[in-house]
Amino acid sequence: MFSLELSEEQRMIQDTAKSFAAEQLRPRAHECDEKGALPEDLLASAWELGLVSAVVPEELGGGGMKRSAVTGAIMLEELAWGDLALALAMVAPALFAYPILTQGTDQQKKKYLPLLLESKPAPLTAAVIEPVINFDLSELTCQAKKKGAGYLLSGKKCLVPMGSTAQSFLVYAAVDGKPGYENVGGFIVERGQKGLKIGERERNMGLAALDTVGLELAEVEVGGDAVLAGGPSCDFGKLMSYSRVALGALAIGVARAAQEYALEYAKVRVAFGEPIAHRQAISFMIADDYMEIESGRLLTWEAAFLLDAGKDAFKEAYLAKLYTDQVVIKVTDDAVQTLGGHGYIREHPVELWLRNGRGFTTFDGLATV
């Protein structure tokens, strides 16, 4: 059976995410970007939607919703349509919690997943990306060396979302310095642990509202119980496939926001006696962008569908990520161009979407690998 029709549950989740994005995220995105800050009340009300916590198993007191990459993609597209920085802040705890949910030991699940059920956003995040030239997920420079039952972690990380306030970090490192996805392990590091230095808040081109930090790890000692899946390595390839699907959906959300805005603008902006949408140079561009967005969504959903079916979606997820990386850059750039001079000033949101959208190719280093 094959169907692209949303289930009733997915439709309702989409409605919730869509309304929240339109009513809560979009109206505050500009202010958050200018101030470079996240409003706590907004994150708290977002947390009440249970977008991250619904998958906590019933035996741990949660709703026990089956995790679905398709449903996640539907939801993330809507949230990113509202604002990427706020969307990432909302779901950052999932970067820690979902690997624990799918690959963690029973003890790790019991310790961390109930944190998702509390009324405030769980202070959990993950550290994947590294501040190195030619960053390559399969050759992490952050290393884990065996020591007794546990490991010593050393290296640097960057772009750790919500890192300023996170209490627990899931840090990915190459076990014994060996290359390859199969040798990547996940290690739980707590704030305040000896050897962990949490950097100042990073200043990025986009995502100004999102709190991201760098980490420096100097022989941080983690016990055997703090190793994802019991160690030494985890199924990093699968985790990255989920991540790529999520990033693909987020990119499509940003691109869709820009394309819709440019289209509406082109219909009302009159130059030389008629709306600029009547000019083929504009209308063809916006139509092409629409096509790119729809294609990117289908690639993303295909990869998500395979993941949900329990299949290996490594290639498809990679493809979706690479493609949507290009889509979001092209479409947000086209939107700025459609608005002309107005696109370059901050009164209109398209420049924000261009700055935010530009980040996708760097978020996991894929485009250059």
Added chain:
Amino acid sequence: MKIVVCLKQTPDTEATIKLTADKQGIEEQNIKWVMNPYDEYAVEQALRLKEKHGGETVVVCMGPDRVTEAMRTALAMGMDKGVHLKDDAFAHSDATGTAKALAAAIKPLSPDLILCGRQAIDWDMAQVPAILAELLDMPQVTVVAKMEMGADGKSAVCNRRIEGGEEVVEVKFPAVLTCDKGLNEPRYASLPGIMKAKKKEIKPLGLAESGLSANDVGKASSKVQILEYLPLPERPPGKVFKEQETPDMVKQVVKLLREEAKII
């Protein structure tokens, strides 16, 4: 406390409405259907009252299969269960027929309070709640923008929006209230709520079970006969004045605003 919320599923406010070729209705394909926005205030109010005073909340809705989507959304927001008036005989009921069907479904529930939206955003008639109150012999307070429960738990003080101000009314339960914007801020259906909604009961109620006869409802009973629907007339093009002295142009505009548009 038992609270019933009457729900209607309406086209999304952003949906593009097209008439059918015979002008007897609208094209229903490709329309996104939503819970009538005013009904969201009714659902929210019911949930808040339940959270504070306990009890049970039931959503009642009439219509074809698709309306269960709006009902499920109400259940996902937190309503306890639903009654779905579902029968071909109910189709094309006017406001009286609809109110009769709702009354038949609601009466056996013996509610303390019935909450409705102030009006549905499709037909904008605001008739059903008033007729419903008459049929159930209950007092009604319409366009409620504020509501305070009485200390006895069996009455409420409501502020009604009226032109130029507010009217404050005390009402004894059981009663019918229609809810206006400003009464509350409707919550979003949370993911856990959506999960729970799947397991909540929506009981179908056909014509036979409702105790009504085919003459009470549907097109046959309808006192209002819709002859045809007409699209909004196209807006005439605007007039542009240019290349004249400004005072002359202003004079002409003012004259037109007064004599043609009749707005000053």
